[in-house]
Amino acid sequence: MRRTARLLIGSALAVAAAGPVAAPAHAAAAGSLELFPSSVVPGEQVTVTTTACADGGPATGDSSAVGAGAFTLAPSTPEQDAIGEFRVPPSAQPGTYEITATCTEGGRKVTGDLVVTLTSQRQQVHPRGSVKTGVGGALGPDPVQTAAGVAALAVAAAGGTWLLHRRARGDGI
Structure with a gap:
């Protein structure tokens, strides 16, 4: 039992000693390039x-992959990050494009993906108009034709009822 306790204590001390050594490798992965919206139509x-630049310092952005060119990211006070904007040209083709930013201090480069589509996913499209099936509808565009159709059906129903009644009485057809 003592041997197991010594083994566990030794393992815990080894992990604790290795912790500070491993921390900087994880901290280096911090910071990325966020795009909002990440999916756009040409012209948006x-x-x-x-947050990759030190203390939200300035950066230079490059959106030439999508055809928009260079833009500047300026420091933002409350969040300690750098913010910039660019407009996707109307001539942009659908696809995924890599947008980059390079920090002015230190030269750190971060990337993000921008998806260009032909239709916007943020707007819901509702269908309008009628379906051209060739059958017609109960309430077509012409009320006169609708009334004539209803009258024809009423005459046919009345005639059928009269014929069935005569047959049931034995009068024949």
Whole structure:
């Protein structure tokens, strides 16, 4: 039992000693480039945010992959990040494009993906108009034709009822 306790205590001390050594490797992965919205149609404006630059310092953005060119990311006071904007050109083709930003101090480079589509997913499209099936509808565009159809059905129903009644009495047809 003592041997197991010594083994566990030794393992815990080894993990505790290795902790500070492993921390900087994880901290280096912090900071990314966020795009809002991340999916746009040509002609829309995109806001770019990053926390990768020291103390929210300035950065230079590059959106030439989508055809928009360079833009500037300026420091933002409350969140300690850098913010910039660019407009996707109307001539942009659908696809996924890599947008980059390079911090002015230190030269750190971060990337993010922008998806360009032909239709916006934020707006719901409701169908309008009628379906051209060739059958017609109960309430078509012409009320006179609708009334004539209803009258024809009423005459046919009355005639059928009269014929069935005569047959049931034995009068024949």
